[in-house]
Amino acid sequence: MSERKQIEISKEKIEEQEKYIEMLHRKNEDEFIKTGKRKSFIIQTFGCQMNEHDSEMLISMLESIGYSRALSEDTADIVIYNTCAVRENAELKVYGNLGHLKSIKRKRPDMKIVVCGCMMQQEHIVEEIKAKHQHVDLVFGTHNLYKFPELLASTFESDKILVDVWDIDGEVVEGLKSNRKFDIKAFVNIMYGCNNFCTYCIVPYTRGRERSRKPKDIISEIEDLVKGGVREVTLLGQNVNSYGKTLEEEDRISFADLLRRVNEIEGLERIRFMSSHPKDISDDVIYAMRDCKKVCEFLHLPFQVGSTSLLKKMNRHYSKEDYLNIIKKAKEEIPDLAFSTDIMIGFPGETDEDVQDTIDICEEVRFDTAFTFIYSKRQGTPAAKMEDQIPEEIKHKRFDKVLSVINRISGEKNHLYDGKIVEVLVEGASKKDSSIMTGKSRQNKTVNFTGGDESLVGRLVNVKITDPKSFSLNGQLAEVVS
Ligand code: 5AD
Ligand code: SF4
Numbered sequence: 001m002s003e004r005k006q007i008e009i010s011k012e013k014i015e016e017q018e019k020y021i022e023m024l025h026r027k028n029e030d031e032f033i034k035t036g037k038r039k040s041f042i043i044q045t046f047g048c049q050m051n052e053h054d055s056e057m058l059i060s061m062l063e064s065i066g067y068s069r070a071l072s073e074d075t076a077d078i079v080i081y082n083t084c085a086v087r088e089n090a091e092l093k094v095y096g097n098l099g100h101l102k103s104i105k106r107k108r109p110d111m112k113i114v115v116c117g118c119m120m121q122q123e124h125i126v127e128e129i130k131a132k133h134q135h136v137d138l139v140f141g142t143h144n145l146y147k148f149p150e151l152l153a154s155t156f157e158s159d160k161i162l163v164d165v166w167d168i169d170g171e172v173v174e175g176l177k178s179n180r181k182f183d184i185k186a187f188v189n190i191m192y193g194c195n196n197f198c199t200y201c202i203v204p205y206t207r208g209r210e211r212s213r214k215p216k217d218i219i220s221e222i223e224d225l226v227k228g229g230v231r232e233v234t235l236l237g238q239n240v241n242s243y244g245k246t247l248e249e250e251d252r253i254s255f256a257d258l259l260r261r262v263n264e265i266e267g268l269e270r271i272r273f274m275s276s277h278p279k280d281i282s283d284d285v286i287y288a289m290r291d292c293k294k295v296c297e298f299l300h301l302p303f304q305v306g307s308t309s310l311l312k313k314m315n316r317h318y319s320k321e322d323y324l325n326i327i328k329k330a331k332e333e334i335p336d337l338a339f340s341t342d343i344m345i346g347f348p349g350e351t352d353e354d355v356q357d358t359i360d361i362c363e364e365v366r367f368d369t370a371f372t373f374i375y376s377k378r379q380g381t382p383a384a385k386m387e388d389q390i391p392e393e394i395k396h397k398r399f400d401k402v403l404s405v406i407n408r409i410s411g412e413k414n415h416l417y418d419g420k421i422v423e424v425l426v427e428g429a430s431k432k433d434s435s436i437m438t439g440k441s442r443q444n445k446t447v448n449f450t451g452g453d454e455s456l457v458g459r460l461v462n463v464k465i466t467d468p469k470s471f472s473l474n475g476q477l478a479e480v481v482s
Contacts, residue, residue: 009146009173020149021064027156028066039077040070046094047084049236049274050207051117053178053187054145055082058116060179061148074104078112078152083119085202087376091119098133105135112155114138116145118206120165124379134161141165142207146173169193170208174217184425184458185270186230190218190258191237191246196277198304199315199382200347200375203238212243214251215258222265231458232270232425235262240273241280256284263292269460269482270425270442274300275342278326279317286326290333296442297334301326302342306357310347314383320357327365338368338413338443345402346375346395348386355398362405368413368443370406374399411470414445421478422447424463426456441473451477 028039041062045055058080070076079101084090094115101113113136119125120141129136137155140148143166154162170193180186191212194204222233235258237243243255253261255273262271271294276285278301289295301323305311308319330337343358362370374395377384422441430436430448437452439461449463460481467474 007168007171009171011175014146014173014175017061017146017149020153021061024065024149024153032066038068039066040075041067041078041080042070042073042076043080043082044097045082046090047082047086047118049187049234050189050192050238051082051084053189053236054117054142055080056178056180056187057145057176058082058148060177063179064177065149065152073101076111078114080114080116083115083117085118085122085125085206085378087373088378089376091125094119095128095133098129098136102133102135112137112152114140114152116140116142116148118142118202121206122202122380126163126165130161130163136161139163139165143168143171146176168208170211172211172213174213180225180230183229184427185232185234186225187236188218188221188225188233189213189237190235190240190273191243194238195242196239197315197382199313199386200344200378202378202381205380207238210239210242211246212237214247215244215253215261216251218258219261219265222262222268226265226267229458231268231460232272233262233268235259235271235273237273238275239277239280241276241282241285254282254284256282256288259285259288259292259295263288263294268294271295272298272444276301278303278323281326283329286330286333289330289337296444297337298340298442298444299330299337300340300342303361304342304344305347305350305354306359306361307350307354308357310350310354313349313386314347320361323361324364336443338445339365340369340444341365341367341371343370343372343402343406344375345372345399346390348375348383348390349388350375350390350398352398355402358402359405362402362409366409366413367406368445369410372399372403372406407470414468414470414473417445417465417468417473420465421462422465422473422475423481424449424461426452426459426461428457429454437477446472447475448472449475449477456480 043055045051073079081094083094105111115136120139138151140151151164193208193210195210197204241255243258244252303323306320424439424441424447426437426439430438436448436450437456438448441447447463462478462481463475464478465473465475
């Protein structure tokens, strides 16, 4: 492997891509005049919000080039898979989908197949695609997404598969436009990469070293979003609690101070953030959450497993007691705080007692939601080489056991809202019934309510909960707040 380094992507390099966007746009317009048909794309995103946000940037580029959205892969001129490497399932799905595209491409050889994202940062995956999926046109990784217009233009010059994956520690790109999925809420990257090297996790290898964006760039992006109608932002990073560490001294602020600064942005109503690492969350972050009105009462704090010895094997740097102490402190300071977490079942060496430790944490914290994952062996990570791998059947049994605890607690927590008033940011009409509006509470619960209509989209309203369900809250509009 070549020497790894971190690089800066200059504004000029980003602007250079405009040239390719214009060129491809002209090409599309010429073809539209000839055929009367607009070219279209479809993009499938796997994995986390970081990937979702990357896809939003790709969509913005494609729309600037003049591509419209296709309804299916059968008709799309460009098919993009923005991949995830965190678990094997998502990888297998990509291979399956690529297999399915083979026959479509045979019928329509002009279509372009693009695969990008975390999976592509792994050499063995790129080799497999080159060997078994030669109908793919373009492969690129997580570090050069900004170059997509140039890479796409190159695919029109050659029939061969084009691979451009950078083996670097990371980059910070400023000024890329993004076509955000929602008009009223937006994801904002505050940092990229991860330095933690949890022994099961592929992310430090696919997303590179931790690096933070400057506060002024983050603030000005959010100010622009608010001008465009956004009312809620989610600050994104693999470990937002270590925000700022890589910044030059004159720019360096802590995550708690970043929250305080974002809280001052006029017109913004709500702030969320994810993900947090228990080893880095400071009391000051909890105080900032308590003191900043706009920071929602919701904390996603992955604990993975309850057993201190397994946590050590995972390289997580906290114990069961440390985790419970953070939660205790957060509950004391912010009484109506909702909790969410990530849990992993079946890490090498896990015993029934370890699973009981995990269940103990669930019972003690009483999470509102929890994402439960079965450990998946990732090539190149230390845990993949550990000898005491757990058989699939046992993993599944343990998973079901933990899931039933989590679901019971989530349901019980939702029922506590019966008869209460919650503030909801309205997102739109329910897909099932257009007379029912839907949105999220500050605690990140999905709330469906009657008595409103589409004119409330983007507004904050109070809803009286009359029928709490296990995974959502149902109620009636009480009043419009703002
Ligand atoms: N297997 C299963 N789950 C994983 N996660 C990360 N790596 C793996 C893996 N190898 C989970 C962790 C993390 C979440 C985003 O994904 O729980 O918090
Ligand atoms: Fe992966 Fe651990 Fe980094 Fe999260 S903190 S991205 S689990 S290495």
